[in-house]
Amino acid sequence: MRIDIISIFPDYFAPLDLSLIGRARTSGLLDVHVHDLRSWTHDRHNTVDDTPYGGGPGMVMKPEPWGEALDSVIGDASARLILPTPSGRPFRQADAERLAGEGHLVFGCGRYEGIDSRVAQDAAARMPVEEISIGDYVLNGGESATLVMVEAITRLLPGVLGNKESAVQDSFASGGMENLVEGPVYTKPATWRGHEVPPILLSGNHGAVDRWRRDQALRKTARNRPDLVAAMPEEGLDRRDREV
Numbered sequence: 580m581r582i583d584i585i586s587i588f589p590d591y592f593a594p595l596d597l598s599l600i601g602r603a604r605t606s607g608l609l610d611v612h613v614h615d616l617r618s619w620t621h622d623r624h625n626t627v628d629d630t631p632y633g634g635g636p637g638m639v640m641k642p643e644p645w646g647e648a649l650d651s652v653i654g655d656a657s658a659r660l661i662l663p664t665p666s667g668r669p670f671r672q673a674d675a676e677r678l679a680g681e682g683h684l685v686f687g688c689g690r691y692e693g694i695d696s697r698v699a700q701d702a703a704a705r706m707p708v709e710e711i712s713i714g715d716y717v718l719n720g721g722e723s724a725t726l727v728m729v730e731a732i733t734r735l736l737p738g739v740l741g742n743k744e745s746a747v748q749d750s751f752a753s754g755g756m757e758n759l760v761e762g763p764v765y766t767k768p769a770t771w772r773g774h775e776v777p778p779i780l781l782s783g784n785h786g787a788v789d790r791w792r793r794d795q796a797l798r799k800t801a802r803n804r805p806d807l808v809a810a811m812p813e814e815g816l817d818r819r820d821r822e823v
């Protein structure tokens with residue numbers, strides 16, 4: 580997979596040199612390029628914003644630099660443009676799984692009051708464009724959202740997660756624990772500050788451990804995410820599972 584990221588704060592993406600994603604880049608599993616939007620400005624102040632038509636507070640990102648940047652970065656017809664925005668469709672695990680199957684993703688990181696809307700309109704004539712939000716809270720720009728989405732997507736690529744990590748047991752992952760959050764996890768020592776590891780986990784009875792883990796995941800989901808429990812089909816859940 581190739582990922583291009585366009586931002587006025589390219590240094591924001593230094594974390595993509597670290598850990599599993601950094602290793603995936605080094606090994607060639609993942610090809611990430613970060614671009615400074617100001618590279619496509621031509622005035623002495625490298626201007627990327629201007630006042631909004633119709634008035635109102637703040638500034639809007641000018642279309643010209645974005646148009647030139649996207650023309651330059653998107654050489655192939657297979658690219659998909661992702662625009663993080665608070666007004667976008669909610670980003671879910673299913674989106675991460677879907678986008679992990681793409682060959683080329685381009686992330687356009689807005690700032691200020693956003694990017695001139697004609698940029699998405701113009702791009703949509705040439706490629707799929709998705710406006711996506713990572714949650715119902717306000718950030719100062721699209722960079723944090725892009726980091727979140729890049730991590731959620733690229734960790735699913737074959738070979739990125741090592742033997743020590745697993746995408747199967749994750750919260751929200753498919754494979755029988757859909758729509759459940761993860762239950763509690765434990766490691767050595769068996770006793771720590773008087774706290775014992777649940778004996779079932781030391782029993783060696785894998786069937787009983789799996790049932791216990793699903794029960795714990797259901798309980799935690801009911802406690803922390805009653806919205807997910809309410810959305811579950813009736814079969815497979817008893818009254819106790821719905822108790823907080």
Ligand SMILES: N#Cc1c(-c2ccc3cc[nH]c3c2)n[nH]c1N
Nearest residue numbers: 663664689713714718720721724
């Ligand atoms: N995704 C997302 C966002 C944002 C966001 C994204 C882009 C810009 C550009 C200026 N302000 C922004 C906020 N806020 N909250 C989210 N969930």
